[in-house]
Amino acid sequence: MKIHKEGYGTIIISFIIVLLINFPLYFYWNFNIWVNLTVLFVTLVLLGIVIRFFREPNLERTNDDNAIVSGADGVVVAIEEVMEERFLNEKRIQISVFMSLHNVHINWFPISGKVIKDDYYSGRYLIARNPKSSFLNEHTTIIIQPEGRKHPILMRQIAGFVARRIVCYATEGLDAKQSTQLGFIKFGSRVDILLPPDMEILVKINDKVRGGITRIAKY
Secondary structure, three states: OEEOHHHHHHHHHHHHHHHHHHHHHHHOOOOOHHHHHHHHHHHHHHHHHHHHHOEEOOOOOOOOOOEEEOOOOEEEEEEEEEEEOOOOOEEEEEEEEEEOOOOOOEEEOOOOEEEEEEEEEOOEOOOOOOOOHHHHEOEEEEEEEOOOOOOOEEEEEEEOOOOOOEEEOOOOOOEEOOOOEEEEEOOOEEEEEEEOOOOEEOOOOOOEEOOOOOEEEEO
């Protein structure tokens, strides 16, 4: 396991904060030793949580042209028919995966194909489990046209209540490869994938899924 590149800056800043808090306690301020040790323990635990958040597990990913894989680690919180009016203007089956602070927050391409649209929307920061977060929160929309398939696949990276930064590597014209990194969302978020209504759904509500690994639907 290694640290994801998106975490380098945050981890360095967190480490400096830990030093700035603990250094004066031991060399300038005459507190009780147990107070000093408690502060050290708490700040090191918080630093460990930050480091763990940016972990990048080395796992074998799924490559299957007949399937859609999850775009993120997390729990399936919605499987519903929606009308996608902004880009596709047609009905779709939306599968939403909620990512808690304990999940790996790397996002993955759900299928191989040509990226025909990438769009960023600066919005609000509702709790990511809220259905309205799909279109009201800050989000990035990526549309992928799989080779040999009639309908494109739409995926949204959605910022949550805590998250304030979405990183997206997908750009229009990119040849995307299934289960490679699409981006990263920092500190809690949600991913929606909008599928053609004739696809077979392989997951159900409350299922735990792994990004780039779990098949969520198939042709």
